[in-house]
Amino acid sequence: MSFVVALTALAFLMLAAYRGHSVILFAPLASLFAVLLADPSAVAPVFSGIFMEKMVGFLKLYFPVFLLGAVFGKVIELSGFSESIVAAAVRYIGKSRVNLVIVFVCALLTYGGVSLFVVVFAVYPFAAELYRKSGIPKRLLPGPIALGAFTFTMDALPGTPQIQNIIPSTFFKTTGWAAPWLGVVGAVFIAVVGLIFLEWRRRKVMETGEGYGTSLLNEPEGVEASGLPNPFLAVAPLILVGVSNFALTKYLPYFYGANFSVPPDVLPGIHAPIAVSIKTVTATWAVEGALLVGIVFVMLTAYGRVRARFAAGTRTAVAGALLAAMNTASEYGFGGVIAALPGFVIVGEALKSIPNPLINSAVTVSALAGITGSASGGMSIALASMSETFIREAAAARIPLDVLHRVVAMASGGMDSLPHNGAVITLLAVTGLTHRQSYREIFAITIIKTFAVLFVIAAYYATGIV
Structure with missing residues (x-):
């Protein structure tokens, strides 16, 4: 019965999201309804002690990333840089390859260390313009952005700095470069099959005569087509963000050390030192600093274009950042509550019965990521409770932990x-x-x-490559 309760809460939230209802409203309702069925007296304590703690904790860590990412995307749009990139892409690559362009830019940013949420904000303005100029229905646009930002550069390609590739290393004592050849095989599979599907969908929809669309929401503001910035200048802030993020990730721990403390004699208004563990904030500080660098670069190189519409544009960006951050934070709170339910524990125990260690780890992580709605959240829960089992089974089957790392990382980004x-x-x-x-x-x-995870597992057993 407890399993049915957890599954019902998940199905209810998925249905509400699909029908366009606000997740900010329905995530707490769905999770607390499940708690109500388990123990009515626990509803209020769970809401305050789990849901709100998880939601506020997420906002504390990541809202600045959402905010700066939205502003960065907006100034890229207002400066005409997005229009310049579109014009160059159409001129040199052609209208028939727009999906390839969008996937490539998203992949470049995510592999460079830019948060996938930030990539959505940064890429959307020029991707929308590219679709509009090519006459492709806008409703197809999320597909290539998802393929470029949420898949192979997130957890398949070796060395990607995304958190989904870092979490397994803390449990398996591996590195982000674990199983490089398997990662490349998986990345190629995802990119090729994904692009083939997107191109098939584009041709099929456009054969009906459907255009870009009208009465659409959140359309990028147009800019004057004459005198567009040089495309190399236009793409420079995108590259600069990735490079700055990489540099700051390496530099911040050297500058601050493992821990940093601000004593009361520096800030007399505080009564105790402010202590920060630098390891826990390096990634977010690096992304925030990189986005600030990108924003400043755009403002310095395109101030004349941005100045007139900066106030109105940033108001829109801030509103979008608030909505996106609250949506995701509510999902995070939902996942925290569901993970505490008895039914969730039953699911975890049932998954342990799968005999093959690679299939077991892949199915477990993917299932928990799907239930929580979070790749990193589901993987963290799975590894915290089952990593020792995975390691023991892999050792018995003589499977290198590098292979286990790559399979687990890729599985987290599937059904999530x-x-x-x-x-x-x-x-x-x-x-x-x-x-x-x-x-x-x-x-x-x-x-x-x-399916790419299964393909990678099959490739390992067939060839033994790592």
């Missing part, structure tokens, strides 16, 4: 992108689209990503 996933909701909110309009393509990418 169900309708209630925070990244999916953020992507749709930023693009001004709904699940009903655009989720079909996102779900197809989810299926491709999930």
Whole structure:
């Protein structure tokens, strides 16, 4: 019965999200309804002690990233840089390859260390313009953004700095470069199959005569087509953000050390030192600093274009950042509550019965990521409770932990992108689209990503490559 309660809460939230209802409202309702069925007296304590703690904790860590990412995307749009990139892409690559361009830019940023949420904000303005100029229906746009940002550069390619590739290393004592050849095999599979699917969908939809669309929401503001910035200048802030993020990730720990404390004699208004563990904030500080560098670069090089519409544009960006952050934070709170339910524990125990260690780890992580709506959250829960079992079974089967690392990382980014996933909701909110309009393509990418894990496992057993 407890398993049915957890599953019902998940199904209810997925249905609400798909029908366009606010996840900010329905995530707490769905999770607390499940708690009500388990123990009515626990509803209020769980709401304050788990849901709100998780939600506020997420905002504390990541809201600045959402805010700066939204502002960065807006100034890229207002400066004409996005229009310049579009014009150059159409001129040199052609209208028939727009999906390849979008996937490549998203992949470049995420592999460079830019948060996938930030990539959505940064890429959307020029991707929308590219679709509009090519006459491709906007409702197909989330597909290539999801493929480029949420899949192979997130957890398949070796060395990616995304958190989904870092979490397994703390449990398996591996590095982000674990199983490089298997990672490349998986990345190629996802990119090739994903692009083939997106191109098939584009041709099929455009054969009906459907255009870009009208009466659309959150459309990028147009800029004057004459005198566009040089495309090399236009793409420079995107590259600069990635390079700055990499540099700050390496430099901040050297500057601050392992821990940093601000004593009361520096800030007389505080009564105790402010102590910060630098390791826990390096990634977010690096992204925030990199985005500030990108914003300043755009303002310095395109101040004349941005100045007149900066106030109105940033108001819109801030509103979008608030909505996206609250959506994702509510999802995080939902996942925290569901993970505490008895039914969730039953699911975890049942998954342990799968005999093959690689299949076991892949199914377990993917299932828990799907239930929580979070790749990192589901993987963290799975490894915290089952990593020793995975390691023991892999050792018995003589499977290197590097292979286990790569399989677990890739599995986390498969079924996590169900309708209630925070990244999916953020992507749709930023693009001004709904699940009903655009989720079909996102779900197809989810299926491709999930099959890629099985493909990598099969490739390992067939060839032994690592």
